[in-house]
Amino acid sequence: MKSFTWKGALTAVIILTALVYVLPTFYPDCWPHKKINLGLDLQGGMHLVLEVQNQKAVETTVERTVHELKQELRKKGIKHLGISRNSNNSITATLSGDKNIDGFTALVSDDFNALEIASTVTVAKGKNFVLQLPVQEAENIKRMATEQALETIRNRIDEFGVSEPDIRLQGEKRIQIQLPGITDTQRAKDLIGKTAQLNFQLVDETGNVASATQGTPPPGSVLLYQMKENTRTGQVTKVPFLIKKQVLLDGGSLTDARVMIDSQFNEPYVGIEFDRKGARIFERITGENIKKRLAIVLDKTVYSAPVIQDRIAGGKARITGNFTTEEARDLAIVLRAGALPAPVKIIEERTVGPTLGADSIRMGLMSMMVGGILVILFMVMYYKGAGLIADIALVVNILLIGGGLAAFQATLTLPGIAGIILTIGMAVDANVIIFERIREELASGKTPVASVHAGFSRAALTILDANVTTLIVAVVLFQFGTGPVKGFAVTLGLGILASLFTALVLSKSIFEMTLSGKKTSTLSI
Incomplete structure (x- = not known):
């Protein structure tokens, strides 16, 4: 009796817990828990496949190495005749004089050991050194660029507020993204694809902007544009700027970016903060360049170029640009999440409308109801009273699956509904095995109570074997499957556990309750 009471209490707790988790799906205002998440195929949304241009990450690394190499040579007083990046991402450095050549080779060996000297050619001016990254190092940079892009995009989407996004690597340089329930697809694409490379660079105020727009910018400078929108007419004009190539500070030192409102003009802007090192660099830059213009450049577009009036301490700055509140918020998101290490390209895009998703839900639920009703009728007709017990267990089974989906915040997809329908058949199959065992025990002359106990004990091992092997398959599908396959595996796995319970x-508990204290020689089965 104690054992039965304990089992009954545990069963009641499990069913009530499942009910608590399922309720918000149907009555969202009555309970604080989250409801069951619907997949892309059920509630609509966007499916993207991005390709990370990770070769650009290698180019950026080599460019940065060239800049660092020049700085170190300058510090050590080693003169060179030119250092540049080649189209195949190797570096050519020209030096003359034994002292400079020896100093250069020592510097490369000690401080730039990621580079290897591929060849040395004697020329009229001195010697040409061709440096290059080892193949393994270049591959590591590409791999890390793809992984960093994945994390950056995941952080951006998390801040964007999409429920249950599915973001995963696909192959060596592709990222698959599924955003269920998203409606503003263009805004989502802009947010995901923005490189968000933030730089602070001085404006070249000595060069001629007009001649640069007609020809080639002067050495050491680049022509960039600022987009200005007329708030009255909506017309966008491109304002050209000559910007010095040297990056004084980049977004790598950024610690925070928030939307703020200008008290004077009542317009949103993005306030940014730097870490301790970035704050020191920013203070030095502003102190050394008073009365000069400092351009804030994001993805090779000038957002603002204010005149530095005084040294700015504290590591805070602002980015203005006639933003709407939504544009400022999205810019703050991408700056907080960090820059992409390489540009990304959309190579596949699909949008599922909410109407199609609603049709899928309706048809899926109809299939489940029709299948369930047919099974319920069959069990009652064939097994009578025992069939009714099996039907109660079947309803509880579906409740437990729904509770599991909500509790673990798993995503229900259309194949997941198929998994639930399959589980209905599997759950009844377990009861059929038990009932046939009970019938055999009754036919041998045992009492109903003894027959029930014998039927359950003898069928248990067979049911466990069959369900555990299926559960292993579900785990493998979940581990290695993607998208619809994973959704099917989730509901199949939950269904198997619910069926066993x-x-x-x-x-068994219901049978024991109905037979407890009754001296009957018959059993409705």
């Missing part, structure tokens, strides 16, 4: 625990 309802067949071996719940059904």
